[in-house]
Amino acid sequence: MSKTTFPSSPIGARRRASPAMHLAWVALAGLTLAGCNALTRLSQVGEEPTLSAIENPAKLQGNQPVTMPMPAPVAVQRQANSLWRPG
Secondary structure (H helix, E strand, O other): OOOOOOOOOOOOOOOOOOHHHHHHHHHHHHHHHHHHHHHHHHHOOOOOOOOOOOOOHHHOOOOOOOOOOOOOOOOOOOOOOOOOOOO
8 A cells, every 4th residue: 555645734724925925026016006107196195186277168169069959849738637747
């Protein structure tokens, strides 16, 4: 019969990551935060955002108002003591 050997650590125990792996994860997290302008946005926490001026689009060059066809209005017939309205 063959002799079965078991690992020295109990089942379900997690191996501890090396310090180099911790440094790699911290560097990866730092690079992720550095992207997307996160550091600048974090420095502006608590400040009011810069707003653009309000412009009237009707005064812009080349502006054409949008017109949409509307359905014909339906006249409502009022009936005394009616709980339901047609339409």
